[in-house]
Amino acid sequence: MSTENLKERQNAKNTYKVDIQTPDPGYEPFPVSIMNRSTYEATTFNPSLGKPSTISYNLNKQGCIRVRLVRRSQPDLVIKTLQNWTDQNFGRYELKWDGRDSSGNIVDNKNIFVLFEAKDQGKGLQHKEHDEGNCKDPELHIKIRPESAKKVKGSLELLTTISGASNFENKNNCEIRYFIDFLPFQTQKFDKGVNNFNLNIDTTKLKNGEHLITINVHDFNDHVGSAGIKIDVEN
Numbered sequence: 001m002s003t004e005n006l007k008e009r010q011n012a013k014n015t016y017k018v019d020i021q022t023p024d025p026g027y028e029p030f031p032v033s034i035m036n037r038s039t040y041e042a043t044t045f046n047p048s049l050g051k052p053s054t055i056s057y058n059l060n061k062q063g064c065i066r067v068r069l070v071r072r073s074q075p076d077l078v079i080k081t082l083q084n085w086t087d088q089n090f091g092r093y094e095l096k097w098d099g100r101d102s103s104g105n106i107v108d109n110k111n112i113f114v115l116f117e118a119k120d121q122g123k124g125l126q127h128k129e130h131d132e133g134n135c136k137d138p139e140l141h142i143k144i145r146p147e148s149a150k151k152v153k154g155s156l157e158l159l160t161t162i163s164g165a166s167n168f169e170n171k172n173n174c175e176i177r178y179f180i181d182f183l184p185f186q187t188q189k190f191d192k193g194v195n196n197f198n199l200n201i202d203t204t205k206l207k208n209g210e211h212l213i214t215i216n217v218h219d220f221n222d223h224v225g226s227a228g229i230k231i232d233v234e235n
Contacts, residue, residue, distance in 0.1 A: 006148040039114040047099020055095045064119040072113040078226045139160045140227035151234035162195035179214040
């Protein structure tokens with residue numbers, strides 16, 4: 001065997017496959033990936049026991065990450081933003097979830113989908129177009145009329161207000177989406193400057209018993225405010 005062929009065989013023997021999970025971005029052929037996502041506990045635990053579930057994930061390099069809880073069968077329904085856009089380094093991360101929506105209502109977690117997003121995967125790039133200091137989902141406040149009724153009968157007025165600092169408050173057009181028991185109920189569009197929304201619901205078209213009304217407010221710029229309220233119908 002020639003000296004040249006011997007060297008080639010020795011070099012081939014000494015080579016090894018580069019692990020793509022290495023933190024060295026020079027070896028990464030793709031943008032930020034969220035590896036080894038563990039969401040099983042979030043969809044199987046019992047929220048009524050008072051012990052939160054753990055959602056974990058690994059980043060194979062630095063990235064800006066958002067984690068939302070959406071409805072598995074209705075992915076445009078945001079139940080809660082568990083973590084808004086956050087810069088994170090390579091490594092393992094954990095989030096706790098108590099099984100409740102943005103307003104503190106226990107939801108059917110068996111049908112929840114944990115949505116992981118990374119900005120350099122094409123998500124949230126529109127945030128660069130405005131002040132990131134105000135870049136966050138709005139807080140929504142909900143109340144009903146009549147407020148004192150323990151049982152809802154007949155007509156119900158639902159009042160939703162954007163509260164707290166928000167990038168899109170008074171600046172962008174927005175769309176409000178109503179869901180009853182996670183099913184689409186009604187959608188309304190508003191011009192910029194509107195931050196109060198009213199909706200009348202005829203409860204005679206609902207079955208007697210408890211119902212969850214979920215509201216999402218979108219500003220068409222990737223911000224979504226979410227809130228929910230439970231009503232007990234007795235017609």
